[in-house]
Amino acid sequence: MDAGFWVLQFLNALQYSMLLFLLSIGLTVIFGLLHFVNLAHGALYMMGAYLGISAAALTGSYWGAFILAPLGVTAIGALLYFTLIDRLRGAGPMNQVLVTFGLIFVFLDIARLGWGDIALGLDAPAGLSGTSNLLGVSYPTYRLFIIGLGAVVMAVLWLVLARTQIGAMIRASVENGDMAAAMGINVGRLFFAVFCVGCALAGLAGVVAAPVFSATTGMGISILIPTLIVVVIGGLGSLQGAIAGSLIVGLIETVGAAFLPSFAAVASYLLLAAILVLRPQGLIPARGT
Amino acid sequence: MFHQTPTRSIVLVFALVALALYAIYGGYFAREIVVEIAILAILAISIDVVAGFGGMVSLCHGAIMGVSAYTYGILTAKLGYPALPSAVAAIGAAAVFGTVVGWITARTTGIYFIMATLAFGQMAYTVIFKSRWLGGDDGMGGLPRFDFDWAGIAMNKSLPFALYALLLVLLCYVAAAWVMRSAFGRTLCGIHSNEPRMRAIGVSTIIHRARAMGFSGLLAGVAGIIAGQHIQYISPELLFWTVSGEALIVVILGGLGTLIGPMIGAIAFVLLKHELSGYTDHWHIVVGLVLIATVLAGGRGLYGQIEHWMTRRKARGAAQNA
Amino acid sequence: MLDVHNLSKAFGGLQVTRNVSFKLEQGERRVILGPNGAGKTTLFNLLVGELKPTAGDILVGGTSISGMSVSQRSRMGLSRSYQKNNLFEDLTVRENLTLAAAAAQGKIAWLVKDSFRDRGVKEAVEEAAELVSLTDLLDTPVKAASYGNRRQLEVGIALATRPKLLLMDEPTSGVGPSMIEGFHRLLKSLPEELTVLIIEHDMDLAFDVADRITVLNFGEVVFEGTPDETRGNPVVRDIYLGDWQQDA
């Protein structure tokens, strides 16, 4: 196995990590702020893929889908926020888990009713459909686009959180919600905004994933578990944690798939269990301990 | 704190008799439904023990049930041991698995406990899914039912099997009720209510919670045996986390922390599912909406709501008398 | 009975308990005094094991309990009540006391027998209820009980375990004069062989029940002596008793 092989596998891992990052960042910040565990986050990802396929058919362009799908998912998210999420914030983890578990069922059947049972494909945009040469290997341009997009989102979120006033408010609210409210931060509006951004990113992940994985009704459930693992490993509520967790899980699953397929599937669960027992606050906790 | 109130006893007897009559007079399909209800009811009762009384919301009970079913399958179909001792060993294996998972995860609470149980359940699922020897995704068949021919009971017929499943529901309910109103159950409720204080008065709460998972695992193990014997074919599907999620739905639908609620929930869930699947392939959407509505309505569940009305009326009556 | 030896605790750079040492004889009533932030509650947390000390040792009856967990120490006979009510909120008064009595008697893991119907447990519950004057309110849900009753229950839970060493953290905090009177009587009526360590702000009560008094300031023992010695000590007067004189 030459160097090119390793570069390829590394890029594969990175590409998967970035998708996981787009999903987990929303989930983790929503948890950090609202103390809400949204099992339906994976369903929003699925909706992103399906809405993207419809939007592409409608506008005749991938980029139309790229813009419209996250917006559509945000709209769904806003609806959920006002009907369910806001009401359940203080209802304890069990009720949250159950309601969002119910939502998984609902979205699953909505997708089946709306788009049928056959997996649907979405074509990558013309400019990104071939392969590119990078570090001496040729790699699908679209996958490089995903890596780049993930990096850009990461950088933007980092800047917003570290440098802007909204970022400071979010950090303060994650750190101590009561105090933030006491400082005059409009917590309700902030929560809503963050929830919407989380949903938009889930929708973005869905539409971006569609050309690679195609859209299936099971995609939401199968991505949910790795995403949860990322979030818990990294530390619930932590941006750095989501980054670290995505990279770790992406690497384990991809490199594991290439070398030890039978071990790879268990590896991330083992890691999750070990973290929960030894360091339940996660690798990079949101709150100082 | 658990109390076996007269209402609960009446509902229990009424439900079991109704199911038995349905099985006796309803034909083959009715019996299939009764067995399905029985499996789900026992699994839900076992989840109620830890979630309702111990505050431990577990997403690995499907896996515990699956460990029992697979152990039974390995011992009987693969290794050729007789059914009865194999079943006992399988239930034991489920209890041990529950205890071990409980012991490791009992250090966590709330959402972390949910995640931790999810991780262990999925681990078990993945191991079995990956094992070619156990048939992998295709599953394994040839699981025998008990042989009661010497007593003139043909377990291969659907009616005796349905009644046998109902009998096990009764046994599991009685066992759960008994344990929940024993010292063990009282302590578990105390831990649910205020774990630090329980430690302060001398209870090793981690060990106690682990034991509770073990006992609950034992009940889930019984469900696993019926599941294995019913279709006589098992697949890793049994261990997937959504099975635990569905059983949790059943608990909530019926009434958390009542033991009888899960049974009512199982009846309602299975009947609803079968009614709906007659009309549409998309019955999941209705189940999802019903679940959401149940939680939003206060989360007391069908039976819990009735009990709530009864206590309120009693309280009002008492106030009027006074 | 209790031998606390050079106990220290630091949170990061903040030293909250410094080299605390004292001894309690069996049956002794010891009051701990000290201004807010003196490290009294931290000391209790160290004694019962809710916090791990950075240095020092705790011996009960000659054996070190430093390595023991909270529950092990409780089973050794250490029992505490909390400054902030720490009750089983969704249960009744009787259920609260019964849990404590059953736990102390090791009746927690019976699978068949109900600890609530056990004679030994019932006796301990009635005894504790009697001591804290809750006999008439046994079947009241905690949620429906008054604040004063909840303070009584807080101590009652600690007593229901029939401890050898009872640690009470400001049992009278936030209650009115008549109830302080009640606690006063309670302290007087406790079995003689019971060793009691109390954090208390009510000076009349403290000086009346205490055999000896330990004064803490900035995590350090600054004085130890009889109530009379304490009254006359200038250091104590400086850091603490000023308040008391004003109150008096």
Add this chain to the structure above:
Amino acid sequence: MKKLFLTAAAASLLAVTGASAQTKVGVLLPYSGTYAALGNEITLGFNMALEEAGRTGEFELVKEDTEAKPPVGLAKARKLVLEDEVDVIMGLVSSGVLGAVRDFVDGAEVPLIVANAGNDEATGEACSPYITRVSFSNGQVSRPMGEWLAEQGVKTAYTLAPDYAAGHQMVDAFSQKFTEGGGEVVGGEFTPFGQTSDFGPYLTNAKSSGAEALFVFYAGGEAISFVKQYGSFDLKEDLPLYGSGFVTSPLYVAAEGDAAVGVIASLHYVPTVDNELNTKFVETYKAAQDKAPSEFTIQGYDAAKALMAAIDSGASDRASIAEALRGLTFDSPRGPVEIDAATNNIVQDVYIYETVKEGDGLTQKVLGKIEAVRDEPNGCQLD
């Protein structure tokens, strides 16, 4: 008036005799889950054959959803036999479900017409006089590909398939024939079934193996994902893709798009098979569905053909239907077919086809045909 009355009476008489001769068919297919689309397609084909023959009234269909899960499938099979008391069961998409129901239908002596599931042992060592397969066996479809590929002078191949019974059988059959023909399988992997969405790592492994060709078996959503990802890695030059034909099935080749162009695969039916029956079949189907039929349609269609033929030969109850199916021969749009009297598996032509562009869409260009492919008995003893 009198005449009208007589006609009505005759009609009702006819209806009565029709009803008494009605055959109750249990349709056991996935209508939800991964393979729902396949279940629908098979049902479509089955009904199409009945309608074409104008004999819908003779058959009463009881549909049950297996959800493509073996335990569910077995439970539903029991329900069909014990509650509905069907005369014959038709269907089964996944090999796992067939494996699960095999002992039950054999024991209950209910004829089962398999309309998809291809596990070799069902018509091999675990064959049954009650199990007749009108679809294919995994080996039957894959062996010709191994043979053909070796004949083309390809020396080395790498294999990929999902890690379940069908995946293993497809790859084993291919490897056996490819090796016999002088080729060498230099490596391969089985991917977690239904849980693999990213084939990148496997494709990277395949590429680094240095093999001349890549042979795969995937079906359903996995096939779409796989082919699209294969396309995105631009491997067509270095590592051309060959497959068991389901990988570019007409049912979902549209979703695969250009990535499927140039993929060569072996299958027992493609819509471009050139014979008169097929031309008519495709026309009828296209008129109703506005797309081309697939191998799944034909499997359902032939299941009905075989059943009608059995009944026409005088079969009326479970035992006689099973008996009549054995050794049956008839002409199908896929070519002449025969139910092998030795195994109850179908004997049929297998086509090597390439997916090519045609106008805006994709179509199948037949490159070769291996006639009358017959499975060895492999330990099957029907008598």
